Amino acid sequence: MKVHPECYNCFITQAIRSSKLHTGNKEKILNVVQGVIRKLTNIDHSLPPPIISEEVYETIRKELVVDDPYKDIKRKYNDIAKSYSDFSKAKIKNSENKLMCALKLSLAGNIIDFGGEMDKFSIEETINDTLASGFHINDIEIFKTKLKDAKNLVLLADNAGEIVFDKILLETIKNLYPSLNIHVFVRGGNIINDVTVEDADYVGMGDTAKVVKTQKAIPGFWPDFCDEDCRKIWEDADIVISKGQGNFETLSEIKDKRIFFLFIIKCRVVAQFLNLKKFSKIFLNNNF
Amino acid sequence: MKVHPECYNCFITQAIRSSKLHTGNKEKILNVVQGVIRKLTNIDHSLPPPIISEEVYETIRKELVVDDPYKDIKRKYNDIAKSYSDFSKAKIKNSENKLMCALKLSLAGNIIDFGGEMDKFSIEETINDTLASGFHINDIEIFKTKLKDAKNLVLLADNAGEIVFDKILLETIKNLYPSLNIHVFVRGGNIINDVTVEDADYVGMGDTAKVVKTQKAIPGFWPDFCDEDCRKIWEDADIVISKGQGNFETLSEIKDKRIFFLFIIKCRVVAQFLNLKKFSKIFLNNNF
Numbered sequence: 001m002k003v004h005p006e007c008y009n010c011f012i013t014q015a016i017r018s019s020k021l022h023t024g025n026k027e028k029i030l031n032v033v034q035g036v037i038r039k040l041t042n043i044d045h046s047l048p049p050p051i052i053s054e055e056v057y058e059t060i061r062k063e064l065v066v067d068d069p070y071k072d073i074k075r076k077y078n079d080i081a082k083s084y085s086d087f088s089k090a091k092i093k094n095s096e097n098k099l100m101c102a103l104k105l106s107l108a109g110n111i112i113d114f115g116g117e118m119d120k121f122s123i124e125e126t127i128n129d130t131l132a133s134g135f136h137i138n139d140i141e142i143f144k145t146k147l148k149d150a151k152n153l154v155l156l157a158d159n160a161g162e163i164v165f166d167k168i169l170l171e172t173i174k175n176l177y178p179s180l181n182i183h184v185f186v187r188g189g190n191i192i193n194d195v196t197v198e199d200a201d202y203v204g205m206g207d208t209a210k211v212v213k214t215q216k217a218i219p220g221f222w223p224d225f226c227d228e229d230c231r232k233i234w235e236d237a238d239i240v241i242s243k244g245q246g247n248f249e250t251l252s253e254i255k256d257k258r259i260f261f262l263f264i265i266k267c268r269v270v271a272q273f274l275n276l277k278k279f280s281k282i283f284l285n286n287n288f
Numbered sequence: 289m290k291v292h293p294e295c296y297n298c299f300i301t302q303a304i305r306s307s308k309l310h311t312g313n314k315e316k317i318l319n320v321v322q323g324v325i326r327k328l329t330n331i332d333h334s335l336p337p338p339i340i341s342e343e344v345y346e347t348i349r350k351e352l353v354v355d356d357p358y359k360d361i362k363r364k365y366n367d368i369a370k371s372y373s374d375f376s377k378a379k380i381k382n383s384e385n386k387l388m389c390a391l392k393l394s395l396a397g398n399i400i401d402f403g404g405e406m407d408k409f410s411i412e413e414t415i416n417d418t419l420a421s422g423f424h425i426n427d428i429e430i431f432k433t434k435l436k437d438a439k440n441l442v443l444l445a446d447n448a449g450e451i452v453f454d455k456i457l458l459e460t461i462k463n464l465y466p467s468l469n470i471h472v473f474v475r476g477g478n479i480i481n482d483v484t485v486e487d488a489d490y491v492g493m494g495d496t497a498k499v500v501k502t503q504k505a506i507p508g509f510w511p512d513f514c515d516e517d518c519r520k521i522w523e524d525a526d527i528v529i530s531k532g533q534g535n536f537e538t539l540s541e542i543k544d545k546r547i548f549f550l551f552i553i554k555c556r557v558v559a560q561f562l563n564l565k566k567f568s569k570i571f572l573n574n575n576f
Binding site: 004006008013016026027029034037038040041043 | 293
């Protein structure tokens with residue numbers, strides 16, 4: 001999905017929100033916004049928004065002189081999500097459709113997001129609502145068919161906190177398909193509250209899957225930004241779970257039927273793109 | 289009130305909204321947004337938002353190659369407002385407090401706005417609500433005291449449509465204070481749905497007051513942008529009714545107790561500035 005006019009608004013909203021985490025000084029916040037504006041003057045309109053976000057957040061970090069504006073928030077939400085671990089595992093254990101239940105919880109975890117138009121959220125409400133109501137697009141039957149023959153699965157991680165629910169999803173899949181070889185791709189550097197190697201380690205992802213660092217601090221996966229090892233794992237994958245809207249924004253640009261997008265729609269632009277409402281729950285096989 | 293970080297968001301929102309009145313072509317809209325972004329790279333942070341708006345809308349008009357993107361909308365809302373004329377006059381006639389009733393209706397007319405964060409509005413609901421509930425800040429007693437001794441009154445007009453209710457307010461004031469000399473200041477050129485000489489003529493303002501054209505297409509009055517005649521009328525005024533948030537944003541910068549701001553708060557920045565909620569109804573003597 002290429003950048004839309006409304007994305008410019010969103011970049012500025014994110015600049016303001018990130019700045020306010022570190023300063024109440026209006027002049028400093030205006031300087032961050034000005035820096036972002038200058039960066040946005042020559043955007044290539046054929047790019048998906050997350051690719052542009054890399055430069056936007058680099059500007060924010062430089063102007064704020066902070067390496068990771070979301071460091072504390074990421075730790076906080078990793079801990080909050082961990083507190084839902086036992087509940088989630090019990091829910092899955094007692095469920096008749098364990099895979100479906102684990103997918104729902106992983107999707108619910110996607111509500112933990114500080115990018116885009118997200119102002120506030122409730123993890124508990126989202127979990128309850130998702131378990132009760134399910135998905136607006138649901139390609140689980142195609143997913144199950146592909147899983148049967150799959151040898152290698154890649155999960156493209158999205159946000160801190162959310163990663164705890166993703167780990168539980170991968171444990172569930174591993175119990176059902178024990179011979180599956182699983183990799184989790186994380187961001188190449190600090191960007192919003194997205195998962196880095198440190199977050200994956202913090203939640204013990206290494207016990208469940210091999211963690212692979214991609215090469216750039218972009219809040220959406222792009223195969224070109226992989227080193228040789230990562231690239232090979234990507235190419236060898238038979239099935240890909242792409243978590244979050246950022247990964248959708250980049251990967252909806254390539255036709256790749258291995259990919260299943262699992263995310264909550266969080267902005268009007270993506271809602272319009274998919275002809276659904278904001279906050280719709282998506283489990284969609286890539287058919288673009 | 290000086291520009292705030294959130295105003296940058298608002299400038300882009302306005303660029304998108306204005307563009308969509310004329311084209312559904314995403315690339316054209318992106319070009320308008322890009323043009324506005326370039327214009328915003330070197331903003332003087334000591335300026336009030338309406339002064340910056342002049343350049344923002346000039347860019348929008350140039351990029352769209354349209355002299356007045358709001359021409360049809362202004363005509364439409366002048367006509368809609370006219371359809372409330374008889375109702376409004378009857379309400380005032382039957383009111384025990386005619387001045388208060390006319391002020392309320394003039395304030396209600398201020399809901400007709402296509403700038404800032406305004407997405408949609410209902411004139412009828414706003415009229416009913418304002419007549420029923422009144423103002424959140426109400427300096428009518430100071431206003432009445434000043435009116436008693438006033439010789440010259442200036443009303444700073446705001447939006448097309450709204451001007452119909454302002455005309456009725458001025459007729460009411462003139463009935464109560466027949467010796468008052470009344471001028472209405474309008475914008476110096478096309479800007480959003482703000483009143484120009486053409487709009488004032490269209491609603492017959494000349495029957496009630498002398499219409500004065502200011503010098504620039506700015507959605508907020510600034511005394512420096514007057515020619516000699518306009519400047520003299522401004523200086524001779526004993527009392528000023530400043531309609532709309534745009535005029536508040538500029539004139540809250542100067543200490544001038546002659547000014548009474550009559551407007552609905554339409555954005556978070558002004559709401560925060562006045563420590564009130566969005567959509568609060570203001571009749572405030574300038575005490576900044």
